[in-house]
Amino acid sequence: MGLDKWLEAHRMDELGRLDTPLHRIDARMKTLTALVFVVVVMSFPRGAVSALMPLFLYPLALMRLGAIPPRVLLRKMLFAAPFAVAVGLFNPVFDRQPVLVLGPVAVSGGWLSFASILIRFVLTVGAALLLVACTGMHRLCAGLERLGVPRVLVVQLLFLYRYLFLIADEGGRMLRGMELRSAGQRRLRFRVYGSLVGHLLLRSLARAERIYKAMLARGFDGEMRAMAPMRLRWADAAFAGAWVLFFVAVRNWNLAACLGRLLTKGLS
Amino acid sequence: MNPAIIEVEQLRYAYPDGTDALRGLSFRIAPGESVALVGANGAGKSTLLLHLSGTLTAVGGEVRIGGTAVTPATVAAARARVGVVFQDPDDQLFMPTVGEDVAFGPLNMGLPPEEVERRVAEALGRVGVAHLRGRPPYRLSAGEKRAVAIATVLAMSPEVLVMDEPSSNLDPRGRRRLIDWLRSFEHTKVIATHDLELVVEVCSRVIVLDGGRLVAEGAVDALLNDEELMVSHGLERPHILRHRHPH
Amino acid sequence: MHMADALVSPAVGGTLWAASCVVMAHCVRKLKATFRDELVPLMGVLGAFVFTAQMINFTIPGTGSSGHLGGGLILTVLLGPHAAFLTIASVLTVQALFFADGGLLALGCNIFNLGFYPAFIAYPFIYRVIGKGGYVSVRAWVAAVVAAVAGLQLGAFSVVLETQASGLTDLPFGTFTLLMLPIHLAIGVVEGVATAAVVAFVARARPEVMPAAPVRSGPVNARPVLVALLVAAVAVGGVASWFASSHPDGLEWAIARVTGKEEVEGGASGLSARLAALQERTAVLPDYGFKAAEGAAEESAETWPAVDTGTSVAGVAGGAMTLLVVCLIGFALKPRRQMGV
Numbered sequence: 102m103g104l105d106k107w108l109e110a111h112r113m114d115e116l117g118r119l120d121t122p123l124h125r126i127d128a129r130m131k132t133l134t135a136l137v138f139v140v141v142v143m144s145f146p147r148g149a150v151s152a153l154m155p156l157f158l159y160p161l162a163l164m165r166l167g168a169i170p171p172r173v174l175l176r177k178m179l180f181a182a183p184f185a186v187a188v189g190l191f192n193p194v195f196d197r198q199p200v201l202v203l204g205p206v207a208v209s210g211g212w213l214s215f216a217s218i219l220i221r222f223v224l225t226v227g228a229a230l231l232l233v234a235c236t237g238m239h240r241l242c243a244g245l246e247r248l249g250v251p252r253v254l255v256v257q258l259l260f261l262y263r264y265l266f267l268i269a270d271e272g273g274r275m276l277r278g279m280e281l282r283s284a285g286q287r288r289l290r291f292r293v294y295g296s297l298v299g300h301l302l303l304r305s306l307a308r309a310e311r312i313y314k315a316m317l318a319r320g321f322d323g324e325m326r327a328m329a330p331m332r333l334r335w336a337d338a339a340f341a342g343a344w345v346l347f348f349v350a351v352r353n354w355n356l357a358a359c360l361g362r363l364l365t366k367g368l369s
Numbered sequence: 370m371n372p373a374i375i376e377v378e379q380l381r382y383a384y385p386d387g388t389d390a391l392r393g394l395s396f397r398i399a400p401g402e403s404v405a406l407v408g409a410n411g412a413g414k415s416t417l418l419l420h421l422s423g424t425l426t427a428v429g430g431e432v433r434i435g436g437t438a439v440t441p442a443t444v445a446a447a448r449a450r451v452g453v454v455f456q457d458p459d460d461q462l463f464m465p466t467v468g469e470d471v472a473f474g475p476l477n478m479g480l481p482p483e484e485v486e487r488r489v490a491e492a493l494g495r496v497g498v499a500h501l502r503g504r505p506p507y508r509l510s511a512g513e514k515r516a517v518a519i520a521t522v523l524a525m526s527p528e529v530l531v532m533d534e535p536s537s538n539l540d541p542r543g544r545r546r547l548i549d550w551l552r553s554f555e556h557t558k559v560i561a562t563h564d565l566e567l568v569v570e571v572c573s574r575v576i577v578l579d580g581g582r583l584v585a586e587g588a589v590d591a592l593l594n595d596e597e598l599m600v601s602h603g604l605e606r607p608h609i610l611r612h613r614h615p616h
Numbered sequence: 617m618h619m620a621d622a623l624v625s626p627a628v629g630g631t632l633w634a635a636s637c638v639v640m641a642h643c644v645r646k647l648k649a650t651f652r653d654e655l656v657p658l659m660g661v662l663g664a665f666v667f668t669a670q671m672i673n674f675t676i677p678g679t680g681s682s683g684h685l686g687g688g689l690i691l692t693v694l695l696g697p698h699a700a701f702l703t704i705a706s707v708l709t710v711q712a713l714f715f716a717d718g719g720l721l722a723l724g725c726n727i728f729n730l731g732f733y734p735a736f737i738a739y740p741f742i743y744r745v746i747g748k749g750g751y752v753s754v755r756a757w758v759a760a761v762v763a764a765v766a767g768l769q770l771g772a773f774s775v776v777l778e779t780q781a782s783g784l785t786d787l788p789f790g791t792f793t794l795l796m797l798p799i800h801l802a803i804g805v806v807e808g809v810a811t812a813a814v815v816a817f818v819a820r821a822r823p824e825v826m827p828a829a830p831v832r833s834g835p836v837n838a839r840p841v842l843v844a845l846l847v848a849a850v851a852v853g854g855v856a857s858w859f860a861s862s863h864p865d866g867l868e869w870a871i872a873r874v875t876g877k878e879e880v881e882g883g884a885s886g887l888s889a890r891l892a893a894l895q896e897r898t899a900v901l902p903d904y905g906f907k908a909a910e911g912a913a914e915e916s917a918e919t920w921p922a923v924d925t926g927t928s929v930a931g932v933a934g935g936a937m938t939l940l941v942v943c944l945i946g947f948a949l950k951p952r953r954q955m956g957v
Contacts, residue, residue: 104669106715107671109714109715110714110715113714114505114521116507130948135720136720136721139621139719139720139721140626140629140721142621142625143621143624143625143626143629144625147783147784151936151938154936154938154939154942155866155938155942157939157942157943157946158942158945158946161942161943161945161946161949162945162946162949164946165946165949166676166949177715177716178664178716180715180716181620181715181716181717184618184620184729185620185622185623188623188785188787188792189622189623189785191785191786191787191791192785192786192787193385194786195786195787195788196786201668203545208901214784214786217784218622218623218784218785219622220750220934222620222621222622225620225622225719225720226620226621226716226719227624228718228720229621229712229713229716229720230713230714230716231680232713232720233713233714238465238713239465239466239505242465243715251640251641251644253644253647253648253702254640254644254702254705254706256656256660257656257659257660257663257702257703257706258706258709258710259464259465259660259662259709260463260656260657260659260660260661260663261659261660261667261703261706262465262666262710263463263464263465263505263506263507263660264463264660264661264664265664265667265668265710266507267459267507267664268661268664268665268667268668269664269667269668269671271668272668272669272671272672276672276673280903288673288674288675288682289672289673289674289675290675291673291674291675291676291677291809291813294672294674294810294813295813295814295816295817296817297672298669298672298685298810298817299813299814299815299817299818299821300817301665301668301669301672302665302669302814302818303733303818303821303822303825304657305661305662305664305665306661306825308459308460308661309654309657309658309660309661309662311455311457312460312461312462312657312661313654313657313658314419314455314462315453315455315460315461316463316473316656316657317424317448318423318424318452318453318455319448319473319474319477319521319522319525320445320446320449320473320474320477320478320525321473321477321653321656321716322445322477322653323651323653323656324477326477347562348397356938357843357937357938360937360938360941361937363904364937385824386824463657
């Protein structure tokens with residue numbers, strides 16, 4: 102079983118429950134900022150490489166302010182990379198038109214657009230991971246509801262999250278039990294698969310029924326009621342506003358090119 | 370004579386697949402009593418508890434809470450009067466944080482936010498877990514989960530506390546704390562348990578179930594000391610009664 | 617086969633998000649109308665189950681590889697299309713946020729690709745029709761495999777279309793399709809077999825748990841879905857032939873390079889010929905589909921001022937310098953941490 106994946110999930114959960122000033126920023130503002138960030142990154146034309154550079158400030162700043170160790174993010178990015186990298190790798194194959202000459206090396210448009218895809222991958226994946234690492238699932242879901250996501254969906258996310266670790270633990274225990282009786286064979290044979298996963302499903306269904314009874318016993322009538330409202334502070338709005346302005350500025354003016362021109366002018 | 374708070378009359382129940390679970394049980398519980406439900410596995414203890422809280426509907430016979438029969442029409446009121454602590458706390462702690470779990474019941478009762486807040490604080494304090502309020506349930510130890518599960522029920526201010534195997538999975542200290550709380554609660558208590566030592570410490574009356582039938586009921590000392598009775602119904606005489614030491 | 621943010625344009629991502637939201641809103645309304653509040657814990661727990669099941673691999677006899685359950689089909693069998701769609705959406709959301717599987721923008725695409733086809737097409741029109749309500753017979757296994765394959769093929773093809781429409785890749789439509797579809801055919805067979813195995817076990821062990829009648833939260837109206845499918849098929853045919861005819865060389869070359877199989881090479885030229893023939897028949901449509909995508913791309917380029925992408929030495933130097941500056945600023949920020957709950 103992907104046990105490492107589960108340890109990662111535990112880690113992400115832990116990070117989400119830290120208490121830095123960044124974690125305390127309103128979840129709605131952080132969600133909107135992340136969304137704008139992703140849209141801005143993807144709105145750049147193909148082949149944009151240096152123009153995207155200033156945008157690295159966003160994930161880096163979040164990592165530092167949220168006390169998120171880079172290793173956690175990098176490991177997840179590596180796992181998720183294959184599809185984007187595989188598709189992106191075809192670009193240099195099909196687009197061999199040289200567009201840039203760096204000394205003796207001619208760089209084709211294909212390589213440039215591939216690099217662009219990689220950079221976008223890192224930026225967008227970073228934004229998604231950092232959103233939950235700097236907010237925590239609970240605060241994030243509360244924020245999503247305030248943003249208009251229907252209660253049914255938010256409740257579903259919270260229930261899913263709540264029982265994720267429990268059921269994964271049960272599954273892990275069943276697998277270990279099976280491994281111990283399989284004379285060293287680590288992988289599951291298909292013959293056994295149906296019954297192992299089937300058992301897990303039966304247990305999950307039984308648990309869902311018990312939870313429902315417990316909910317009924319405490320007066321559940323179909324509606325999930327919330328307790329404390331969320332308050333928006335000036336700091337929260339300022340956070341979102343400042344970042345969005347920065348993203349728009351980066352999109353409109355190629356800061357990297359400006360800096361580059363200054364450098365080359367200074368050197369010539 | 371004290372009016373009984375729980376009256377069970379000829380209660381019958383069968384599982385969806387047809388097997389009989391309860392075969393005509395009758396008993397009464399007075400307000401303030403601490404009653405233990407004992408019996409071997411499969412005797413019907415958990416099923417009976419679910420009837421007392423209105424979670425299951427009887428196939429035959431009647432359950433009356435505070436004089437009112439439990440029917441689909443009255444079940445909501447019955448649930449407000451009877452608080453159930455289930456066997457597995459993970460089934461009962463389904464909200465993102467402890468605080469929200471304890472607030473779930475009062476919110477469903479339609480209480481105003483200030484009252485909900487007051488009850489949450491009080492219930493958490495009662496079982497000594499106020500510091501866990503913001504904690505998610507999967508980050509609690511077995512003893513903490515048990516305490517929070519009890520708090521979720523206390524917050525609804527029920528008249529009757531029904532508990533299914535409350536001392537299971539608890540370490541000695543957790544178990545001792547549980548016993549202390551149970552002795553301090555003034556609610557009417559119905560406790561289904563294998564922990565016969567707990568029964569001796571907490572309860573005054575015991576009901577013995579076997580195969581869905583009520584086979585004995587009476588004072589704790591008298592019944593639990595009856596070794597023949599205990600063994601014939603899949604139980605045994607608790608150690609604490611064999612060697613009574615003055616504490 | 618999750619779409620990644622890095623390959624999807626805001627226009628395509630936004631469109632698929634809109635489509636997913638429409639379907640989700642429909643599902644929410646349908647669930648509210650049926651008042652099945654036992655679904656609240658059930659959907660959550662089954663979502664957690666699917667998450668866990670996805671990580672339990674079994675060895676596929678004969679090959680060295682392993683397979684696992686995706687979960688879309690089995691969720692629909694247990695919950696019905698509307699509840700299943702929402703559950704799938706929740707699983708994908710958690711995957712995107714915690715495991716970087718897919719992204720925030722591509723989430724809309726993934727919810728549609730991996731949720732809509734199994735729940736609203738494969739289950740009602742294939743699984744139920746072939747399986748006829750049984751869960752342990754041979755026909756139940758066939759139903760599961762065909763339904764899973766169909767659902768995944770539709771999903772995989774959608775990924776191809778979305779990637780092409782986003783325009784960030786040079787991969788020709790034909791090559792991409794020829795890579796994605798066979799792979800997902802195999803994945804679909806594995807998914808169907810895994811689903812059938814679990815369903816059969818549960819149906820034998822506790823038959824009362826499996827839905828006896830078709831789980832419906834409302835009548836599934838076939839007409840609009842079939843019309844939509846027809847339109848989609850025709851539009852796809854037009855777009856497909858347009859792409860295939862522009863890059864026949866790339867197709868053969870890429871296939872030869874990637875798969876190294878002779879029979880596929882032969883098939884490739886056959887495919888080009890067939891697609892060209894298709895283009896002739898659907899000559900009315902080919903530009904329609906692509907024009908919409910092209911127009912959208914132009915519009916999105918025009919709403920933003922033109923940006924110098926830095927294809928010059930100054931640009932490259934500036935890019936490197938900027939990255940350095942940004943890193944310095946980033947690392948200068950002091951993390952202030954207190955341990956929370």
